[in-house]
Amino acid sequence: MTIYFYKVWQPYGCFSNFSPHGIHIDGAYWPTVEHYYQAQKFVGSRDAAIIPLIHAAATPEEAATLGRSGTRQLRRDWDLVKTQIMREAVLKKFLTHTDIREVLLKTGDEILVENSPTDSFWGCGANKSGQNHLGKTLMSVREEIRNLLSLTVIYE
Numbered sequence: 001m002t003i004y005f006y007k008v009w010q011p012y013g014c015f016s017n018f019s020p021h022g023i024h025i026d027g028a029y030w031p032t033v034e035h036y037y038q039a040q041k042f043v044g045s046r047d048a049a050i051i052p053l054i055h056a057a058a059t060p061e062e063a064a065t066l067g068r069s070g071t072r073q074l075r076r077d078w079d080l081v082k083t084q085i086m087r088e089a090v091l092k093k094f095l096t097h098t099d100i101r102e103v104l105l106k107t108g109d110e111i112l113v114e115n116s117p118t119d120s121f122w123g124c125g126a127n128k129s130g131q132n133h134l135g136k137t138l139m140s141v142r143e144e145i146r147n148l149l150s151l152t153v154i155y156e
């Protein structure tokens with residue numbers, strides 16, 4: 001059965017990038033994956049001064065609003081690197097937090113879908129036929145963690 005998730009307070013809310021599970025990555029601590037992801041949009045761009053403001057945002061919603069401001073210049077390679085950046089952050093999140101790692105592993109081989117009504121790149125969009133890259137990222141991270149754990153069992 002397909003598992004749909006979206007808002008933090010809904011079922012499987014820990015799969016949302018807005019969930020309160022911080023990550024240490026690139027030498028800094030980020031309160032949510034969303035903070036990190038939104039900040040990466042501006043690395044090396046003319047508007048890189050926004051990065052510390054996104055880092056300090058009180059909520060992931062605020063970080064997303066800052067990162068989505070249409071007037072700032074995104075890094076030129078953003079569309080090429082964004083899925084890899086997201087994967088690294090989501091992998092770090094589930095390697096760091098054992099409680100939600102168990103939730104992810106317990107989904108077995110179910111299909112995971114970010115049920116966003118507005119985003120047909122990371123989610124499935126309003127008509128459910130979007131690309132669902134966040135769901136695909138979570139399934140790929142689930143597979144990687146399962147493989148890492150099986151190696152640990154063999155070599156322990």
Ligand SMILES: Nc1c(N[C@@H]2O[C@H](COP(=O)(O)O)[C@@H](O)[C@H]2O)[nH]c(=O)[nH]c1=O
Nearest residue numbers: 006007016017018034037068116122134
């Ligand atoms: N979960 C969730 C959202 N979805 C998240 O938004 C991010 C995409 O942002 P952008 O690339 O700027 O369009 C990505 O992390 C996606 O999972 N958006 C929201 O406004 N609220 C939410 O609760």
